[in-house]
Amino acid sequence: MIRSVALKNFKSLVDFRIDFEKFTCLVGLNGAGKSTVLQALDFLGNLMLEDVDVNRWLTSRRWKASDMLSRTGGEKFRRNTIHFEVEMTVGEASVRWSGGFNCAEPFLRCTSETVETLDGAPLLRVRDGRYSLGDEAFRQIDFKYQGSVLSRLKETVLKSYPLLQAVRKQVASIQSLDLLSPSQMKERARARSQVGLGGEGLAAYISSFSDDERRELTDRLRRLYPLFESVEVVSMRSGWKDLVFSERYGGGLVSGARHINDGLLRLVAILAHLVKGERFLLFDEIENGINPEIIEELMRQLVEARQQVVVSTHSPMILNWLDDETAKRSVVLLYRNEFGHTRSVRFFDLPEASEKLGVLGPGEVFLDTYLGEAVASLESAESEG
Amino acid sequence: MFFLLSGEGPSDMGVCGSGADVCELEAHGGGFRPGPMALLVDFLAARRLDYSPKEFLAMGLVSESAIARRKRRMSPRIMSLPRSEDKGALYHKVYAILLGEIALETAAEKGMAVVPVFFRDCDGSRSSPADEWERKRRSIVQGFEQAKCPAGVAMVPKPKSECWILCAVQKIPYRDCAKLEELSGNDASPKRAPKKLLEEILGKSPDAAVLVELIECGAVDPERIDMPSFNAFRTDFDHALHVARSWKP
Numbered sequence: 001m002i003r004s005v006a007l008k009n010f011k012s013l014v015d016f017r018i019d020f021e022k023f024t025c026l027v028g029l030n031g032a033g034k035s036t037v038l039q040a041l042d043f044l045g046n047l048m049l050e051d052v053d054v055n056r057w058l059t060s061r062r063w064k065a066s067d068m069l070s071r072t073g074g075e076k077f078r079r080n081t082i083h084f085e086v087e088m089t090v091g092e093a094s095v096r097w098s099g100g101f102n103c104a105e106p107f108l109r110c111t112s113e114t115v116e117t118l119d120g121a122p123l124l125r126v127r128d129g130r131y132s133l134g135d136e137a138f139r140q141i142d143f144k145y146q147g148s149v150l151s152r153l154k155e156t157v158l159k160s161y162p163l164l165q166a167v168r169k170q171v172a173s174i175q176s177l178d179l180l181s182p183s184q185m186k187e188r189a190r191a192r193s194q195v196g197l198g199g200e201g202l203a204a205y206i207s208s209f210s211d212d213e214r215r216e217l218t219d220r221l222r223r224l225y226p227l228f229e230s231v232e233v234v235s236m237r238s239g240w241k242d243l244v245f246s247e248r249y250g251g252g253l254v255s256g257a258r259h260i261n262d263g264l265l266r267l268v269a270i271l272a273h274l275v276k277g278e279r280f281l282l283f284d285e286i287e288n289g290i291n292p293e294i295i296e297e298l299m300r301q302l303v304e305a306r307q308q309v310v311v312s313t314h315s316p317m318i319l320n321w322l323d324d325e326t327a328k329r330s331v332v333l334l335y336r337n338e339f340g341h342t343r344s345v346r347f348f349d350l351p352e353a354s355e356k357l358g359v360l361g362p363g364e365v366f367l368d369t370y371l372g373e374a375v376a377s378l379e380s381a382e383s384e385g
Numbered sequence: 386m387f388f389l390l391s392g393e394g395p396s397d398m399g400v401c402g403s404g405a406d407v408c409e410l411e412a413h414g415g416g417f418r419p420g421p422m423a424l425l426v427d428f429l430a431a432r433r434l435d436y437s438p439k440e441f442l443a444m445g446l447v448s449e450s451a452i453a454r455r456k457r458r459m460s461p462r463i464m465s466l467p468r469s470e471d472k473g474a475l476y477h478k479v480y481a482i483l484l485g486e487i488a489l490e491t492a493a494e495k496g497m498a499v500v501p502v503f504f505r506d507c508d509g510s511r512s513s514p515a516d517e518w519e520r521k522r523r524s525i526v527q528g529f530e531q532a533k534c535p536a537g538v539a540m541v542p543k544p545k546s547e548c549w550i551l552c553a554v555q556k557i558p559y560r561d562c563a564k565l566e567e568l569s570g571n572d573a574s575p576k577r578a579p580k581k582l583l584e585e586i587l588g589k590s591p592d593a594a595v596l597v598e599l600i601e602c603g604a605v606d607p608e609r610i611d612m613p614s615f616n617a618f619r620t621d622f623d624h625a626l627h628v629a630r631s632w633k634p
Contacts, residue, residue, distance in 0.1 A: 317464065324457075355476075358449070358450070358452075358453030358456065359449065359453050360456070360475060364464055364479070365476075367466060367467055367472075367475065368467050368472060368473060369473070
């Protein structure tokens with residue numbers, strides 16, 4: 001489980017830290033940095049992919065490398081390096097992965113990197129073009145790479161370091177679906193193991209499901225849409241896959257993905273990720289296209305998911321379906337300080353919010369709190385303290 | 386007539402030693418120990434009814450946790466949305482709705498009129514809007530109306546209950562008390578915190594027991610307190626008693 005992430009110099013995340021629970025819900029005013037946090041997490045996950053290609057990642061977001069750098073960091077951060085620190089639990093161990101990613105076009109890689117246990121035992125150190133595993137001597141990096149050095153080390157090299165393997169797997173499991181777009185989900189796709197940012201490749205992803213996984217997806221969808229019958233994948237020529245939905249209207253209604261409503265398609269994409277894999281899932285504006293009457297069940301499935309889940313939302317109704325204790329732990333308010341830097345605070349750590357919880361539901365408290373003023377008094381208390 | 390009090394802690398309406406939704410007075414087998422604001426309610430009621438609700442065991446406390454329990458039984462799908470002019474005071478409105486509902490149920494159980502009194506300080510932190518007192522009071526009134534509870538009373542001092550007590554115990558008692566409403570709602574304010582001023586006058590910390598003793602020995606006459614926030618409470622209280630006299634549950 002990923003416990004916390006700290007970043008310096010990534011867009012508005014100039015000097016930023018956030019803690020994560022098994023389920024975390026990001027809230028905040030427009031422009032506070034909710035999407036930026038999801039993008040940053042997706043960025044970190046991509047650094048660790050086996051076939052990491054930072055240019056491809058930038059292209060998928062239509063960014064240039066320099067777009068990642070902070071424009072509000074001041075002199076101190078007017079450099080090309082994004083600094084990061086990720087703390088996670090791997091089995092019984094607590095581990096930190098930290099480093100600096102050089103955004104200059106010829107590099108696009110972590111020029112420094114450390115993986116260590118929280119009590120300071122080194123697992124991987126990368127410095128000055130060399131790397132060291134555990135207590136072993138430093139050796140030259142004699143391979144080309146983008147992203148993380150750890151992403152490129154062969155299994156044979158890592159066979160004595162199961163913790164490093166687990167860290168790599170855990171970070172690479174970060175998957176963002178922050179740009180879910182029904183038009184992309186409706187497209188036919190060729191076989192792939194992962195759905196894209198916009199949901200592209202959904203049909204091919206579901207085609208990789210076992211019978212049990214497909215049954216679980218159907219069951220999850222039926223809990224939300226009682227008239228839903230099944231979702232099937234049809235194989236076309238040359239390996240193309242297409243989704244076909246059956247609903248229990250009249251004698252049964254069968255529709256292709258292009259004719260299915262956008263909300264159902266979004267739900268299929270969300271729930272398919274709860275069925276398969278041990279991923280760290282990111283969903284931006286989870287409420288988009290979802291009917292209010294099924295939000296309760298959707299929230300239950302997200303809170304109880306096997307996977308670690310982060311959602312962002314503007315909807316008080318989403319928050320109101322959280323029980324008070326979950327809300328206290330899980331709701332994180334993002335805001336910008338006077339310099340435009342994104343900060344995070346657990347929303348119910350604000351006295352203005354916590355004193356109302358109980359009499360008001362979490363979503364009602366959110367509606368009834370002057371976020372700007374609450375944050376201003378928090379910032380001034382912090383600067384006085 | 387029964388008085389159902391609620392709001393804040395021991396140095397305001399009092400505390401409940403039991404987990405009951407409606408906490409009866411200790412003398413009635415319950416765990417309710419009235420605080421200074423409950424005694425002011427008792428004092429005003431006794432003048433108007435010719436009996437003390439406290440002496441006649443016609444007073445109970447509803448704790449915030451009892452209100453929260455009742456709220457949790459409601460579906461989260463039933464959400465209250467604050468209008469922009471009430472933002473920040475939705476808590477007060479919802480609280481008053483729930484207290485009003487409990488008052489109606491209590492009236493049906495006891496077969497007598499019930500006057501719910503909801504106390505809340507108007508702390509006035511840096512993040513509060515200038516019209517915080519009006520918003521809170523208005524929201525409480527609207528909450529009781531929404532619950533269709535005819536005799537609800539908002540008891541909202543400006544900024545804090547200590548200002549009402551200060552009015553009675555200051556150097557020249559009951560004079561120019563409206564000025565006390567300009568004191569700070571922040572207990573940490575070195576010179577303008579009502580609690581600190583009260584401590585200077587009394588020579589000891591104004592905790593619940595000290596204030597209760599002060600009121601019980603007759604050092605505070607609520608009929609003589611002339612401050613806009615107290616006058617608003619007293620006017621509402623008079624109106625509630627008028628309504629309650631003709632209310633046959």
